[in-house]
Amino acid sequence: MPPITQGQIVAFGGGGFAMEPDNPLLDDYILSLTGKDRPRVCLIPTASGDNAAWVDRFYELFTEDRCEPSHLALFSRSVDDLYAFLSEQDVIYASGGNTVNLLAVWRAQGLAEVLPRVLAQGTIACGVSAGALCWFERGITDSYGPGLNPLENGLGFLSGSFCPHYDSDPRRPFHYPEYVRKTGVAGTAVEDGVALHYVDGQLRHVVSSRPAARAWRMTPEGERVRVELVQPEYLGANS
Numbered sequence: 001m002p003p004i005t006q007g008q009i010v011a012f013g014g015g016g017f018a019m020e021p022d023n024p025l026l027d028d029y030i031l032s033l034t035g036k037d038r039p040r041v042c043l044i045p046t047a048s049g050d051n052a053a054w055v056d057r058f059y060e061l062f063t064e065d066r067c068e069p070s071h072l073a074l075f076s077r078s079v080d081d082l083y084a085f086l087s088e089q090d091v092i093y094a095s096g097g098n099t100v101n102l103l104a105v106w107r108a109q110g111l112a113e114v115l116p117r118v119l120a121q122g123t124i125a126c127g128v129s130a131g132a133l134c135w136f137e138r139g140i141t142d143s144y145g146p147g148l149n150p151l152e153n154g155l156g157f158l159s160g161s162f163c164p165h166y167d168s169d170p171r172r173p174f175h176y177p178e179y180v181r182k183t184g185v186a187g188t189a190v191e192d193g194v195a196l197h198y199v200d201g202q203l204r205h206v207v208s209s210r211p212a213a214r215a216w217r218m219t220p221e222g223e224r225v226r227v228e229l230v231q232p233e234y235l236g237a238n239s
Helices: 025-034 051-059 082-086 100-108 112-118 172-183
Strands: 006-012 040-044 067-070 091-094 124-128 136-141 148-153 160-162 186-192 194-199 202-208 215-221 222-231
Touching: 006 025, 006 160, 006 202, 025 091, 025 124, 025 202, 040 051, 051 067, 082 112, 100 112, 112 124, 136 186, 160 172, 172 186, 172 215, 172 222, 186 194
Parallel strands: 006 124, 040 067, 040 091, 091 124, 136 160, 160 186
Antiparallel strands: 006 194, 136 148, 186 215, 194 202, 215 222
16 A cells, blocks of 8 residues: 555654653644644554553543543444544544554454545544554564564555654664665654654654654665654643
């Protein structure tokens, strides 16, 4: 599938309500993109196995004074028409967890086919960790076991590869540049607290909930990889 050409996707390397419950900057950024006082926000916790703790924390922090929260469970599915349900949302928020399982379930349940239409009509997609990697063509993941392995079958809504948790997992600064070199596919590594904001498939903004957090653009050049620092905009600068 070619990269999606319409819609907004915001990919968190780490952070958001599950990792930073006392730091709402990234989640507030997502809500602000809707331009609404109480946007409709739907958590899709598939990557966590529809874990109750994820869902409970979501409702605890996405309170009704901030938005109209809901969630979509797929392991015990109660929604018949996925397109009708999701097209009513302003934001869909994919949880962290296991990227491989997320992709398998979304494809088996038909969600992967529905999402391009939902995004094209204006619903904003975001996600953290597995819920961020899934939108790209490829990357590296620990979803197959304790080690890091290639993931080659992402949704492909965003071109290239992606690596979350670049600062909190000490293995990634070695494995990800090597992955970029071997595949010959450029990508971006992001530290926890950093989010990449894409509009119509193009990177428009890089923002952060942490003042020192960074992102890195990696481009293969033969047997070498060119690494460029991408300095995010700290969202707390004017708060």
